[in-house]
Amino acid sequence: MSTLSRRQFVQFGSLAAAGLLAGCGSSAGSGSGDAADAGEYTLVEEGKLTCISNLFFPPFESMNEITGEPEGFDIDVSKSLAEHMGLEVNWLPSQDFDTLVPTIKNGGKADIAIAGMTITDARQAEVDMSDPYVDSNQSIVVKAGSSETADTLNDASKKVAVQGGTTGASWADENLPNATKKRLSTVIDAMSGVQSGLYDAVVCDLPVSRYQIKKSFSDLEIIEEIPTGEQYGIAISKDNPGLTAAINAALAEMVEDGSMAAIEAEWFGAEL
Amino acid sequence: MRYNRRDRGTGLLAALAMLMLACAMLVPTIALALTTNKATARPNENGGSGVIGGLNTRLTWEGTVEEGEEVSSVTLTLPDDGTFDGSSTKITVLEGLSRAAVEGEAVASGSQLNVTFSQPITEGLLLRLEVEGMKFPSEGGDVVVSGTYVNQGGEQQLADSKPITTIANTPLQAMVATLDEAPWVQIWNSNPFLGMFFKPQLLVTAFATLVPGWLLCLLIVVVAYPFAILLGLIFALMKISKNRLLRLIAIVYVNVLRGTPLFLQIYIMFFGLPMMNINIDNNVLGVIVIAINASAYLAEIFRAGIQSIPQGQYEAASSLGMSYFQTMFNLVLPQTIRRVIPTVTSDFITSYKDTSLLSSVGVMELMMFAKNLTSVSGNMTPYVAAAIFYLIVTLPLIKAVGYVEERIAHSERGGGPRPKGKTAKNEAADAEVKLSELAVHAEALDDEHAFVPALTPSFASEV
Numbered sequence: 001m002s003t004l005s006r007r008q009f010v011q012f013g014s015l016a017a018a019g020l021l022a023g024c025g026s027s028a029g030s031g032s033g034d035a036a037d038a039g040e041y042t043l044v045e046e047g048k049l050t051c052i053s054n055l056f057f058p059p060f061e062s063m064n065e066i067t068g069e070p071e072g073f074d075i076d077v078s079k080s081l082a083e084h085m086g087l088e089v090n091w092l093p094s095q096d097f098d099t100l101v102p103t104i105k106n107g108g109k110a111d112i113a114i115a116g117m118t119i120t121d122a123r124q125a126e127v128d129m130s131d132p133y134v135d136s137n138q139s140i141v142v143k144a145g146s147s148e149t150a151d152t153l154n155d156a157s158k159k160v161a162v163q164g165g166t167t168g169a170s171w172a173d174e175n176l177p178n179a180t181k182k183r184l185s186t187v188i189d190a191m192s193g194v195q196s197g198l199y200d201a202v203v204c205d206l207p208v209s210r211y212q213i214k215k216s217f218s219d220l221e222i223i224e225e226i227p228t229g230e231q232y233g234i235a236i237s238k239d240n241p242g243l244t245a246a247i248n249a250a251l252a253e254m255v256e257d258g259s260m261a262a263i264e265a266e267w268f269g270a271e272l
Numbered sequence: 273m274r275y276n277r278r279d280r281g282t283g284l285l286a287a288l289a290m291l292m293l294a295c296a297m298l299v300p301t302i303a304l305a306l307t308t309n310k311a312t313a314r315p316n317e318n319g320g321s322g323v324i325g326g327l328n329t330r331l332t333w334e335g336t337v338e339e340g341e342e343v344s345s346v347t348l349t350l351p352d353d354g355t356f357d358g359s360s361t362k363i364t365v366l367e368g369l370s371r372a373a374v375e376g377e378a379v380a381s382g383s384q385l386n387v388t389f390s391q392p393i394t395e396g397l398l399l400r401l402e403v404e405g406m407k408f409p410s411e412g413g414d415v416v417v418s419g420t421y422v423n424q425g426g427e428q429q430l431a432d433s434k435p436i437t438t439i440a441n442t443p444l445q446a447m448v449a450t451l452d453e454a455p456w457v458q459i460w461n462s463n464p465f466l467g468m469f470f471k472p473q474l475l476v477t478a479f480a481t482l483v484p485g486w487l488l489c490l491l492i493v494v495v496a497y498p499f500a501i502l503l504g505l506i507f508a509l510m511k512i513s514k515n516r517l518l519r520l521i522a523i524v525y526v527n528v529l530r531g532t533p534l535f536l537q538i539y540i541m542f543f544g545l546p547m548m549n550i551n552i553d554n555n556v557l558g559v560i561v562i563a564i565n566a567s568a569y570l571a572e573i574f575r576a577g578i579q580s581i582p583q584g585q586y587e588a589a590s591s592l593g594m595s596y597f598q599t600m601f602n603l604v605l606p607q608t609i610r611r612v613i614p615t616v617t618s619d620f621i622t623s624y625k626d627t628s629l630l631s632s633v634g635v636m637e638l639m640m641f642a643k644n645l646t647s648v649s650g651n652m653t654p655y656v657a658a659a660i661f662y663l664i665v666t667l668p669l670i671k672a673v674g675y676v677e678e679r680i681a682h683s684e685r686g687g688g689p690r691p692k693g694k695t696a697k698n699e700a701a702d703a704e705v706k707l708s709e710l711a712v713h714a715e716a717l718d719d720e721h722a723f724v725p726a727l728t729p730s731f732a733s734e735v
Contacts (some may be wrong), residue, residue: 003600066517072359078443086610096647097647098643098647098650099646101650102468102650102651103650105650106464106468119361120405121330121362121405122650126650135370135371137369157633164643164644164647165647165648165650169647170314173314173315173321173439174312174313174314174315174332175310175312177315177321177437181636183640183643183644183647184632184634189632191544193633193634194545196542196544196546196547197546197547198542198543198546198549198554198633198634199634206369216632225369227366227368227369227398227400228364228400229364229365229400231371
């Protein structure tokens with residue numbers, strides 16, 4: 001089966017070892033882009049902006065149905081960010097939303113978490129958040145034709161699904177204290193559950209519920225659009241203030257040169 | 273319909289009361305330029321949903337500016353010893369769903385928080401104040417947020433918010449607070465690994481809050497297992513039956529269930545059944561899924577156990593004139609049970625651990641509680657606490673399996689209890705038996721099921 005000769009094998013092994021070593025050593029960022037002068041920063045992998053997210057949050061991030069590649073608003077933002085910083089973008093596999101902040105805090109795995117993540121005080125206590133790059137709100141989604149309202153949902157017999165660790169989850173905790181909250185890994189699980197009647201409602205970010213109802217969950221409807229005025233930011237380790245500065249500089253550039261507007265137009269059209 | 277005088281009287285009274293109520297509701301709404309929409313608090317009970325007084329939390333207050341009005345400043349007031357000191361306020365002004373560019377400054381002084389805006393907030397705008405790090409009165413109870421605002425006409429009273437239910441400090445919370453203060457805890461937590469996986473405050477909270485989830489796990493598996501054993505036995509007997517159709521059904525059942533992940537089976541049952549309008553309670557459905565899944569594994573274990581009984585015993589039974597059922601229930605199954613006890617216990621441990629998968633569909637079991645706590649705290653300690661809860665059950669069982677296996681090996685080797693006063697001749701015979709049995713068991717030890725292919729050649733071709 002193996003066509004590797006012994007010499008080839010040794011070469012391959014040493015190559016892999018060299019790669020591993022390079023990966024371990026924290027390499028000083030040497031971005032050649034315009035935003036690089038924002039300060040010194042370290043990257044998990046030299047020359048690459050390593051991103052993590054929960055890839056079940058369309059239109060912000062999802063996996064392509066055919067190729068399985070990450071795609072979405074946040075993915076395009078990350079690509080544009082990397083371009084402005086003179087880096088390549090590297091996306092790691094999807095992980096649960098509630099593990100993103102701890103992963104970034106511990107460091108060593110990824111440089112940034114870009115995951116439709118609202119800037120909150122609680123998160124800022126753990127990690128640095130970049131400047132806001134998109135506005136969002138909350139929504140309550142139920143099965144189309146259901147007679148539920150925010151008031152009727154606030155009852156112990158009602159099952160309200162949320163994605164663990166999200167602002168939607170804390171909105172439900174605070175505003176629907178009596179409802180039975182079900183914390184799930186993804187918004188898709190929550191919506192499928194409402195579709196099949198497992199749960200009575202989902203509380204999630206409005207752009208996501210709008211997009212999902214339009215694309216795949218046509219038998220669900222939004223009964224309440226909740227103005228919260230929250231804003232998404234990018235999570236970066238507190239040990240890496242140079243990177244936060246560089247990301248903020250790159251975000252400002254993206255707004256200025258119109259690349260942010262182009263990405264918004266592509267994913268939200270006139271909706272946002 | 274017939275009215276008597278009393279009915280008419282109460283009807284009149286009710287109408288009067290309604291009128292008065294309507295007036296009472298109308299009067300304050302007319303007078304207010306800033307309507308209080310709501311005031312809510314983020315639960316700050318570790319692992320719970322209560323709002324505890326005297327501990328940091330976040331107050332969210334929302335109000336709408338009425339037609340033709342402009343509001344330039346708002347002051348919120350807490351009763352008793354509630355305090356805004358040390359808080360930070362996020363001011364959001366919204367027009368519909370989009371943010372309006374209004375800045376403001378918040379100054380906290382004791383039970384009052386004064387927010388002044390850079391420009392007056394105009395009609396139809398929604399004002400949202402998120403005050404992080406404030407404290408409600410420490411004795412708990414229903415807290416009403418009141419206050420004032422300033423519009424063109426000067427300072428006015430705000431309508432009281434709906435009461436926020438708060439509770440006094442709990443013993444658990446007090447213990448966590450003591451740990452927060454302790455110097456050794458701070459040193460311990462400053463180590464990133466210990467702080468992330470073994471944070472003492474969270475260990476205490478997790479042990480207290482995970483108990484219901486742990487009990488549900490145990491309940492699910494304990495209820496499911498007898499059904500699994502029964503089903504497993506039925507399918508085991510079907511699989512070795514002479515009837516081709518029964519055999520086929522059993523083979524399909526066992527292979528499909530063993531050949532697909534439990535996670536997938538859970539998804540199909542939990543999302544699929546409600547779509548067919550079959551609505552079963554989540555916990556009951558959990559029991560059903562675990563029972564069905566375990567039954568497939570048990571069927572294989574039982575079948576292997578039954579087929580490990582030497583053919584000679586069947587022949588001996590039939591020479592005594594025993595029927596099939598007599599042979600099975602009086603001869604084969606009792607011996608099988610003894611042989612499969614260790615393997616079944618191992619499978620029980622697996623099923624117990626598998627209940628964790630039910631958390632993905634919203635069954636409030638151990639993992640779900642741990643996940644909740646982790647997602648709120650951003651710390652891995654609750655998972656470690658959950659691991660300990662699993663080990664409390666699995667370690668003694670693993671120990672028990674080891675003991676039972678040892679005993680069975682011992683007795684099958686001929687070391688079991690025997691009548692007293694044996695002769696030298698008997699001992700010599702025993703030694704011979706021991707030797708031959710030892711060889712069989714050396715094989716069995718290599719793999720739990722190693723004895724199966726040896727005894728049933730058909731097994732190898734089937735799988």
